[in-house]
């Protein structure tokens with residue numbers, strides 16, 4: 001793939017493309033095997049009398065192609081906060097106050113791993129981009145995160161809320177712009193989501209609740225982004241990169257598009273009962289037809305019209321929204337078996353991590 005061409009910024013300095021310099025991930029320690037999830041979920045929500053719904057939950061879990069997921073310690077939390085499973089009681093305050101501490105802690109654990117891999121001190125981070133759909137505060141999870149990591153008080157914080165499963169991609173897009181337009185900047189990107197924001201008991205009138213509880217898990221991912229000069233892998237904005245820094249992935253281009261008539265397909269509402277999210281059953285089919293044209297447009301924006309036309313030439317990290325989503329992308333692009341290996345591995349080992357995921361080696 002061609003490398004980006006260096007340009008000159010307003011001050012006459014060489015401006016260069018951004019790169020990912022390190023990646024870290026973290027999960028809470030409580031792990032539930034997927035084959036035990038239906039039993040666990042109907043027991044802790046005191047819903048074992050809903051036999052048909054439980055059987056449906058077992059079918060969804062079996063078809064999820066997930067082996068296990070990690071969660072904040074829910075049993076203890078549910079004992080202290082029965083309002084989390086009783087939809088007659090408002091529960092947003094409880095969800096918010098628990099997430100205010102637990103979610104930034106997992107994000108900080110992911111970031112500490114990224115910083116260790118990066119090799120430079122946390123104080124060298126100039127910008128922080130934090131993204132989540134799990135709670136909203138002022139000041140937000142970004143400030144708690146900065147404090148846990150001992151970032152400099154002048155760290156430039158950008159907080160992004162409610163971007164759903166595109167949260168990590170959106171945060172990387174913002175980080176790329178920051179790194180390419182701020183001389184020598186090093187940007188810490190952190191994205192985290194916890195299912196506590198939408199955990200609730202099953203209900204006959206809300207089948208989407210079963211999908212949410214069966215697929216999603218808790219996690220955080222963090223990335224360090226900085227600018228490197230084209231092709232050398234050894235310079236940062238015209239300066240020699242610190243010897244410890246190693247670009248892992250160049251960020252050639254970042255773009256976003258909306259599939260026509262899909263506005264209601266992945267819609268969420270923040271309510272007194274937490275985040276109510278309804279993934280449409282049509283979502284896997286809805287993306288199948290337009291996905292290739294979306295990618296053609298993105299690749300032309302990146303490489304010009306001479307880009308590759310064989311999607312199997314590329315490395316893929318598709319958000320593991322569910323097995324039907326991955327199957328749709330694979331079929332639409334005629335990808336060879338194994339090309340979505342990183343995404344299928346994350347889905348199998350952790351579940352759908354909403355905004356807080358990073359690809360892991362297959």
Ligand SMILES: CC(C)(COP(=O)(O)OP(=O)(O)OC[C@H]1O[C@@H](n2cnc3c(N)ncnc32)[C@H](O)[C@@H]1OP(=O)(O)O)[C@@H](O)C(=O)NCCC(=O)NCCSC(=O)CC(=O)O
Nearest residue numbers: 063064164165207208266279280281283321322323324325
């Ligand atoms: C849920 C699945 C694992 C089920 O597997 P299969 O499709 O093989 O099996 P299936 O069709 O028999 O479905 C099993 C049961 O689940 C029900 N079912 C399936 N999808 C549903 C949905 N979206 N809402 C409510 N019910 C649903 C079916 O009717 C069926 O019920 P019955 O057995 O009674 O007939 C899969 O369909 C899948 O991966 N779906 C995509 C999930 C998704 O939308 N993920 C994206 C989340 S949003 C996201 O990631 C982005 C974001 O947040 O921004």
